Amino acid sequence: MNRSLQRHLNILDFALSSLWRRKGKNLALLAVYTLIIFIIASIVFFTQALKREADLVLQDAPDLVVQRMVAGRHDPIPVSYGTGIAAIRGVSEVTPRFWGYYYDPVTGANFTLVASDDQELKPEAISIGSGVARTSRISIGDFLPLKDIKGSPVLFSVQKIFPSSSELVAADLIQLRQEDFQRLFDFPAGRATDLAVSAGNPAELETIAAKIVHDFPDTRPILKSEMIRTYDSVFDWRSGMVLVVLAVAVLSFIIFAWDKATGLSAEEKKEIGILKSIGWETTDVLLLKSWEGIVISLSAFLFGVSLGYLHVFFFSASLFEHALKGWSVLYPEFKLTPVIDPYLICLLFLLSVGPYVAATVVPSWLAATVDPDAAMRS
């Protein structure tokens, strides 16, 4: 076998036995390190998964939504605007949409109510997301009371529960007929929540949006691409902020690692002195130290990332979902779809192993340059 490879193997062998000889100290280091990587990995995985879910939500969203603004506030839009918009060149379809939120005082949750043009949906019947079914403890055939605008409850029978591949999307959804929606909220006739516009050629959407603002100055068109961008930057920003806060934790870990690496015990110092005196060179000791570092940081990385993965995708990020997700109490059990992204793994590796390497390079060098004759003088 190649001599330099064999040298690595020999030194790795000794590195493992040295680590094992100082189990206590090294396991403590490993535990703290793993914990930090676990938290960082959880945050990164969680935001990426949320982004994916948001992408899924937006996939079915219309390319362009037109809202009406009154005094800078969102106001129901006259359905009649639709005819004018449909006349703009390039617009293929305009659909009025009716939707809103309903706060349920019993469960303390916010439901999303959407009027559906599903012909199978009977009057006074609803289709609900699995989150609604779970929090309200109802199933098909049961009744869900919703209070109308005057405060008197209206009973809706559950006709269907959505099977959802992505739970976040449809969990809080309640679908009902348009006339039920208008009656429940006493919604002004001839008005809709907003208008969904689709274009034959998506490339023309921006031109169409500009035309709409020109023709109807009291409206605000929102492009789907803008929504995606906004979601993305909001999620990035949130996870970025959390990571910055975490940087403090990482920093303290670096100090901890530095301290562990510099504060070599007398025993360890003596040992390195012996190695130097019996014919190990500085490079060999540096190699020994870097193998020790690689073993520690790789195992912490593997443990931390796997635990973070399990935490996010199989335990629903139970430790901090509220902090990051921050809307609604609806999702105590929602499951994110597991995805492995090599880019994220690579990134986590850099974020976690990089600072450790940087923190230990000088201390290991200090340890490795002990004079070989030091062992003779003790």
Add this chain to the structure above:
Amino acid sequence: MIEVIEVSKSFNVGKVNQFDAVSRVSCRIAPGELTILKGPSGSGKTTLMTLIGCMARPSSGRIVLSGIGAGSLFGQQPDAEIEITSLPERFLTGIRRSAFGFIFQQFNLVRGISVLENVMLPAYPTGVNHKVLRERALTLLETFNIARHASSQVGLLSGGEMQRVAIARALINDPSVIIADEPTAHLDSRLSREFMALIEGFKSAGKTVLIASHDPIVFDSPLADQVIEMRDGALIDGSRP
């Protein structure tokens, strides 16, 4: 042949606590001979040995090694003459690894690992196959009659056994020069004499041996070819026979 020419080693140069451990020492050590460095502790014996053994570089003076089989490191004949005084540490280590075996006063065994591993340790960075190395170490342990302790921890051995482990370790890279610093300091008279018997074996195997000691069992030994006496970092005149 080891030639030491006007060698000095000082610590803390230019400070109030400057200390000249060795000053202007010259001597020659012939191959295959036993040389004893004699003198009280603090006389510079150990420092001189670290300089000869390529562990440290002298502040001034020259040390020339020849016929020790390290020339191949420099692309020359194995027994070529090498001036080690201003070599970088990586080359000094290379020479030390291949040409010198060290036996320390405190034995300097690594605690917590087995006797066998301790013996193999100096050869790890040379990239020798682990299995081959293990065989070599076991053979050495057998030679010194401690093979039965091969897998025990060094902390459990007696003083004499620890020294024999240290000797086996010194021989793992098959050096041509053995350097021992106060080897009998922690041994009783019987074990000290046993140690000298081992030294006789080295001599007959053609190895050069250099021992620093102030133990009469060592420096009065009939095996000694040369006794160099030191005091205050310098040689005492006329000490060379």
Add this chain to the structure above:
Amino acid sequence: MIMHPGVLALFTGSLLTSAMILYAGWYGVRILRNWDLSSGSELQLALEKRTYLISTLLTYALGFELISLFLFVFTADRLHLLFSGAMCAAGTLNANGFGYPLLILKLVNFLLAGIWLIVNHADNQGYDYPLIRFKYLLLVPLVPWSLLEFSYLFAYFSGLHADVITSCCGSLFSLERPGIAGDLASLPVEPMRLAFFGTLAATLVSGLYSWRSGKGCYPFAVLSLATLLVSLASLVSFICLYIYQLPSHHCPFCILQGEYHYLGYPIYATLLGGALAGMGTGFLHPWRRRGSLSRAIPRLQRRLAATSVLLFAVFLAIASYQMIFSPFRLGR
């Protein structure tokens, strides 16, 4: 400033690398001023110990430059969603004036650090530190370059604001656009193809000659650099077209994506590796007769030449395979 985890990783990494190189440079200057091998003084011994630290730091810095080169392109690719009009990394890089210069800086620093490590490796073979002055003089320019890289990184990411309308790679590398990227894309294909195969062939022949005879290392080093530059231009100009099988998609970054079988990785790895090894032979050439290195350097040069020839050959094979077996044909 965009708070993307990738940006944070790049930022932390670059900060650490710059700090390491600055530290190394500081001691490099001290070594240049106080080095005296014949002395066994404590200062000299301490400086010799420092050299170990410096080469370790540089090894880490090189590793980071390599990883971050790809991470940077990848992060830019992830961020393209934030910029309307940007469709891949090329668009994000174009979002402000620091993107492309930063990429070039990263490339230069990678090559500099790599060459430094090659010289360092050669120096370690000699028993009298034969290249110590050259080595640390070489370290000096690395310091400002790496600081510049860090400041560009900072300027680039702090200047990024979501929603900036940027051109996507389709229009950035399209023929009509002025500017360097457009110039590269609009290079005439036939002469470019000639130049590409010409330089590669010349480099391979010269490399083989250096490998067999140990001579001709200067021309080989220059040709290696030329091959790197010509090949990068050719990638944009015509090689990528075969990979994408699209006549107008010139982007050199999309080939790193899974849709194109991550072909960009072997392409860039062989190209960068080959150029680095080839340039290394030239940097070692002046010292081949130094007493303590008269055996080590020629041996190392031949090994480097062999590595370089091998990597360039693999690169050539990948590129030609794409051109020959792609169903796409470039119109005249």
